[in-house]
Amino acid sequence: MSEKSGGRRFKRKLTPFLAHQMLFDYATDQLDPERKTAVEEFLETDQEGRTILANLKLALAYVDQLGRTTIDAGVLEQLKDAESPVSLGRRYSSWNQWPEPLRWSLSAIAISCVVAAFVALVPWNMLGGLFHFKSKPSDLVQVAEIPQNTIGDIEAAEEPVGSGDAAPEDEGSGDEEMGDEVSGGGATVAANTPNAAVPAAPPRTSPTPPAKAPVAIAVATPSAPVAIAPASPTPVATPPSASQQQEVVANEENSGTSPQDGKAKGYVYRAFMNLANIEDVAPQLTDAIRGLGGEKSGEVELGWKRGSGRYYHFALPEENEKKLLDKLQAYGPVRISKDPHPRVMPAGRVRFILWVESSQ
């Protein structure tokens, strides 16, 4: 407010406009001392200023009173409960802020979902089969290599040409499809040429046990479908590849669940023997089979000679199955596979296809 210039002190006089503008700060005591003095000096001579100041003091007291206004308690409670989607979201963004029943319910649902997902995703069939295999060993689980193409050729050759006047469907070998399937791996089977079969490649045999050889039963897994040449005069049997001779270990439960043949409800036993004295043993085998109630199936007689081997296709009472195996083992090692087949045998009867190969 004052200014020193050349040792003289000048007082700045407030204009009415400035003084009126400063009255609010004066009333609220926000002016520095010099300005405060200047305003007070101005007010001594200005009636309008004094009126404004009086009104300002009234207004200050008035707003203080307004600040003490009370509000209905009900209104305040309503206000405190006011929520918006955002505020609700913030409120419930923390797990601890959630109501306890809701937290328990969600926990229960989450656990249920986890359990359901576990039950749905775990391959119980595989695990069940695995555990069953380990915990309940069966006498039908030993692995063996079966030269399926040899048997398949013979079975195919057994089928009559133009089988329209052949045996009734139920009495046929019923092995047509299976012969195709087991010969698989690119082999071509002449299904209508029984006498034109080429001697099959000698099957690979396992070392012969000395006395009573163990029975090896394998379930052959059907391999890829095979193209059939119906008019081909001479079947060409290719040697079984490694994939064709894959060794599959399974029990009876699994044998009927071939993924390739969903209709295969029945089964057929395929047996293979490799004997040195086949000329002497073959008639005995025929007698033994007949003695146990075996009856030929298909067209050819029991012990049909083909090449250096003998072919037996017969049905047998189920109760004599074990006796037959015992008799066969008396002659040498027997390898048996239980294959799925669409033909279902009558109850109490089982079907065998036995191939005896000369080892000489």
Add this chain to the structure above:
Amino acid sequence: MITDEQARGIALFCLFTLMDEKTALAAAHKAVAAAKAASPRASRSPSDVALVTILRKTFDSHRKQLARNRPIEAPTRWSFPDGVDVEAWTKFHKDSSDGEIVSLVLAKILKFPEEAIAEGLGVSLGTLKYRLGKGMRQLGVALGRSQMARA
């Protein structure tokens, strides 16, 4: 979280700035919900600046719903202290600008710090002080006239 004092301040602001009981209640509800949403954490209250910003936005959105020269009725769910001249406030409300009304209510009735008000309103401290001074002079004039009329 909103304290009782903050809820009361929001309600008073809406009443004194809008001067319509129904609109003020609706605006106060929205302002409280917005203040809860603006809280940094559910257990903490919003800052003064955030609250001033919310109140300004609430006033701006609801002020448009009210005609400038509508008749103002005395509120029923608010209890003014004894001896308060509501007519003077009504006169001041009609004669002053929105900025002056809001600034005066925030600074002089609700006692918010001037710095927080200036930041919340998005104006300089000088502008706020000017609005306050002008608003107080107008309110004083309204009060003086009211006193003269009663005398």
